[in-house]
Amino acid sequence: MNAPRALNTLDPRPVALLCLVFGILTWQTDALGAACHLALFLGLILCAPRLGGSRGGQNPAGPPLLRAGLVFVGMWTAVKFVMLLWEAGWKYQPAHLTDAGLLGLRLCALLAIGVALTALTSPLALCRAAAWTLRPLLKRRAWEPALALALMLHFVPLIWGTAGRIRLAMRCRQLPLSRRRQTLLFLQTLLRALATGAWTQTLAIAARDLDRDDAWRWRSHTAGHAVPPRAVWLACLTLMAAGLWLALR
Numbered sequence: 001m002n003a004p005r006a007l008n009t010l011d012p013r014p015v016a017l018l019c020l021v022f023g024i025l026t027w028q029t030d031a032l033g034a035a036c037h038l039a040l041f042l043g044l045i046l047c048a049p050r051l052g053g054s055r056g057g058q059n060p061a062g063p064p065l066l067r068a069g070l071v072f073v074g075m076w077t078a079v080k081f082v083m084l085l086w087e088a089g090w091k092y093q094p095a096h097l098t099d100a101g102l103l104g105l106r107l108c109a110l111l112a113i114g115v116a117l118t119a120l121t122s123p124l125a126l127c128r129a130a131a132w133t134l135r136p137l138l139k140r141r142a143w144e145p146a147l148a149l150a151l152m153l154h155f156v157p158l159i160w161g162t163a164g165r166i167r168l169a170m171r172c173r174q175l176p177l178s179r180r181r182q183t184l185l186f187l188q189t190l191l192r193a194l195a196t197g198a199w200t201q202t203l204a205i206a207a208r209d210l211d212r213d214d215a216w217r218w219r220s221h222t223a224g225h226a227v228p229p230r231a232v233w234l235a236c237l238t239l240m241a242a243g244l245w246l247a248l249r
């Protein structure tokens with residue numbers, strides 16, 4: 001079984017539960033706990049090819065999204081530091097830098113959790129797992145938020161990738177336009193490309209019958225698994241138990 005096939009058949013339910021639990025714990029833990037969570041999920045990202053493969057290297061929007069995430073972390077860390085200085089009457093204290101650094105560390109850990117989730121699971125399997133989770137509450141309408149999640153996971157990298165290619169094309173052509181005209185041209189080209197992509201995606205959804213409840217039902221028997229589902233559940237539950245024990249001790 002090759003890596004992309006294994007990726008599509010890895011059970012995402014325990015992985016998503018693990019990321020959810022550790023996301024909550026990361027926001028409540030101290031600096032040491034956040035650092036441990038960051039190290040754990042960085043390790044999972046590095047081990048993703050062995051556990052089922054990762055398509056992150058094949059996605060041209062991956063590096064821009066990662067850079068945007070790091071910029072987001074740096075921005076909110078700086079905002080936290082400035083707010084602490086403002087509350088203290090602009091008198092610097094070492095605790096200000098410590099608190100701002102803790103926020104940045106937590107945000108980095110949350111970013112690593114999100115990257116690990118996308119590296120260990122496929123978008124379609126993750127959305128089917130979401131429908132499986134919501135089915136007891138929403139019944140036959142559980143496919144609607146699952147489809148919305150699938151469209152979001154599809155269009156966010158698409159927007160970043162398209163925007164990057166448009167910027168590269170405009171930079172290579174060196175258009176003699178003012179910054180205002182360049183901005184308008186960029187937005188027009190991006191909206192035109194996204195409108196075409198949205199229409200194509202609508203046709204794809206209709207052709208694959210993804211606008212029906214049956215398409216989003218969990219079917220674990222349709223293909224083999226890169227890792228046995230019981231082993232995935234056991235590993236995730238063990239990690240969750242260890243995280244809860246460290247958080248409550």
